[in-house]
Amino acid sequence: MKKRIVTAFVLNQSGVLNRVTGLFTKRQFNIESITVGHTETEGVSRMTFVVYVEDDRQIEQLIKQLNKQIDVLKVSDITDQAIxxxxxxxxxxxxxxxxxxxxxxxxxxxxxxxxxxxxxxxxxxxxxxxxxxxxxxxxxxxxxxxxxxxTGLTAFPRGTQKSVTELKQYTLFK
Incomplete structure (x- = not known):
C-alpha cells in the first residue's frame, strides 16, 4: 500500500465534506487523516486527505471522481511534489x-x-x-x-509550484 496526499479545493458550503467523504466510502478508501480549513480565497476551503492505495490507477480514479463533484474546484495528488x-x-x-x-x-x-x-x-x-x-x-x-x-496532516506545494492564482481564475469559470 502506498501513502498518497491529496488536496481538494472546494466551495465552503454545508454538506460538501459529507459528499466528498461519501465518495471515499463508496470507493472503499479508508481516510487515514483529513484536515479542512479556509483558504486565502473567500468561500473556498482546502481539504487535505491522506489515503493508502494499492496502485496509481486507484488514486487517478479517485481524483477523476472528486473532480466530477459540483462543489469541488480542483483536486491534486501532491505526494510526489516538494511539499x-x-x-x-x-x-x-x-x-x-x-x-x-x-x-x-x-x-x-x-x-x-x-x-x-x-x-x-x-x-x-x-x-x-x-x-x-x-x-x-x-x-x-x-x-x-x-x-x-x-489534527492530521495539512500540506501544500513549496515555493512557486501550482500557483494559487490558477485556482482564483478557475473558480470564476467553473
Missing amino acids: VARELALIKVLSNGQTRTEINGIIEPFRASVIDMSRDSVTVQVTGDTEKVEAMIELLKPYGIKEMAR
Missing part, C-alpha cells in the same frame, strides 16, 4: 514533580511546549511532520499518555 506538511498533536501525559523535569528534557529537542499543567499531568503541544509527532509520542508513552488529539 510543506505539518501536523499538530496535543498529548496529556501523567506526571508528578519528579517526572516533569524529565518530560521537559524530552520535549525540548522537538521544539514542543507544555501548554497546560495540573497536579498529576502536563499537556504537551508538538507540531511537525508525522514522523516527528510519532517519535514524540513514542518517547512519552512510558510516562503514561492520558489523552491525545491529533
Whole structure:
C-alpha cells in the first residue's frame, strides 16, 4: 500500500465534506487523516486527505471522481511534489514533580511546549511532520499518555509550484 496526499479545493458550503467523504466510502478508501480549513480565497476551503492505495490507477480514479463533484474546484495528488506538511498533536501525559523535569528534557529537542499543567499531568503541544509527532509520542508513552488529539496532516506545494492564482481564475469559470 502506498501513502498518497491529496488536496481538494472546494466551495465552503454545508454538506460538501459529507459528499466528498461519501465518495471515499463508496470507493472503499479508508481516510487515514483529513484536515479542512479556509483558504486565502473567500468561500473556498482546502481539504487535505491522506489515503493508502494499492496502485496509481486507484488514486487517478479517485481524483477523476472528486473532480466530477459540483462543489469541488480542483483536486491534486501532491505526494510526489516538494511539499510543506505539518501536523499538530496535543498529548496529556501523567506526571508528578519528579517526572516533569524529565518530560521537559524530552520535549525540548522537538521544539514542543507544555501548554497546560495540573497536579498529576502536563499537556504537551508538538507540531511537525508525522514522523516527528510519532517519535514524540513514542518517547512519552512510558510516562503514561492520558489523552491525545491529533489534527492530521495539512500540506501544500513549496515555493512557486501550482500557483494559487490558477485556482482564483478557475473558480470564476467553473
